[in-house]
Amino acid sequence: MRNMRLEWLDDILAVADAGSLARAATMRHVSQSAFTRRLRVIEAALGQPLFERRRKPLTLLPEVAPHLPAMRSLAAQLRQLRDGLSQSGGARGLTLACQHALTTTHSPAIVVALTAGQARPVRVRSENREDCLLRLLAGEADLAVVYDVPQIAPLALGDAFERASLGPERLIPVAAPGLPRGEDLPYIGYPGDVFLGQVMDRALLPRIGSTRRLRRCAETALTLAAHEYARRGIGVAWLPVSMVRDDLARGRLVALAPEVPELDMEIWMIRLPRAERGGWDADWHGLLATLSLAPPPSL
Structure with missing residues (x-):
């Protein structure tokens, strides 16, 4: 489909996902009448019908439905591009690589600390422990938060990383x-x-x-x-x-x-040494002091 816009894709996908015109309009935060007009504008701009209106509820035409996966993929790509361009003139976002269990239990407090008073977004990647460290080395993450059990599965960091304990x-x-x-x-x-x-x-x-x-x-x-x-x-x-x-x-x-x-x-927060870090160099000690306020894991 030529000349496709992100908002058009979102409108079409809302119809496909909602199961009714009224629910789709609610998902898109507009009245049903305004949403109906928008759908007709999309069809007119593309020069072809997209919706089956002879039956209720409103659905996509059979020949349009197979294109839904491509529409979802394109919408995600356009949204990422838009967000990336909007951030290019200001502070770049941060990427936090978290071991899977820590993503659920501890990343919310870390994200709160990282976003406090900041306009930059934080992207959280949930990974296995080794993949978290690989993301740091590859420059794909600014921070990693992982577990360590020195006697069983020790972290082999050496001088490649800088780390600090977040507690037991x-x-x-x-x-x-x-x-x-x-x-x-x-x-x-x-x-x-x-x-x-x-x-x-x-x-x-x-x-x-x-x-x-x-x-x-x-x-x-x-x-x-x-x-x-x-x-x-x-x-x-x-x-x-x-x-x-x-x-x-x-x-x-x-x-x-x-x-x-x-x-x-033990829970460790890890980053690359200063010489190897990219654009992020926030107050490391201030961040750690904030996160150390979390209660110990005793029952």
């Missing part, structure tokens, strides 16, 4: 209150090629006593998924205290330690 975190076993806890205990595992999978294989599972047998009933690389599986009574999940504190307080989950082993970890 504890990985604890939790389960739904009704989960049977006999000799055969079902649990939710993490793949061996991700950080928490390595931690479980090297530091937690070997510490299970001989009187208990753990049975892996599910596996996921995502702590958010493991959290939900535990809440639904599928099995025991090892999760950061900061992720499950509210569930423990409300009785939706119970902690199984010391009956089942837990593990202390």
Whole structure:
């Protein structure tokens, strides 16, 4: 489709996603009559009909529907281009690479600190630990926030990075209150090629006593998924205290330690040395002081 505009794409996609003209107009924050006029303007500008109006609800014509994936992709690209151009004359945005679990538990406080009094946007990338560090080295991230367990899965940083501790975190076993806890205990595992999978294989599972047998009933690389599986009574999940504190307080989950082993970890914020950093050089110590106000992960 020639001469396509971002707002036209958004209008067309709203019709496809909403299921009715009224809901699509609401999604686009205009009245139904104004939205109808906009759709006719789009068709007139493109020189071809796009919508089936003979039946209700309003839908895309069959020959238009196959182009929806391309429209979504183009809309995303145009939006990114627009945002990039709008920022080119001012302070550039920041990119924060976060280990997956930390994206959920700690990145909100970090984003609050990074955006306080600033007009620059913050882009958060959720990655495995090694990928966070690779993004820093490649200049694709300004900061990384990751876990460290020196005795099990140490961070091999050397002089390549500058780092500071954001405090401790504890990985604890939790389960739904009704989960049977006999000799055969079902649990939710993490793949061996991700950080928490390595931690479980090297530091937690070997510490299970001989009187208990753990049975892996599910596996996921995502702590958010493991959290939900535990809440639904599928099995025991090892999760950061900061992720499950509210569930423990409300009785939706119970902690199984010391009956089942837990593990202390450290949270590190990392950046490249000054000589290798790009355009971002905010008040590192001020940022760390702000973030150190977070409560410790004790129960």
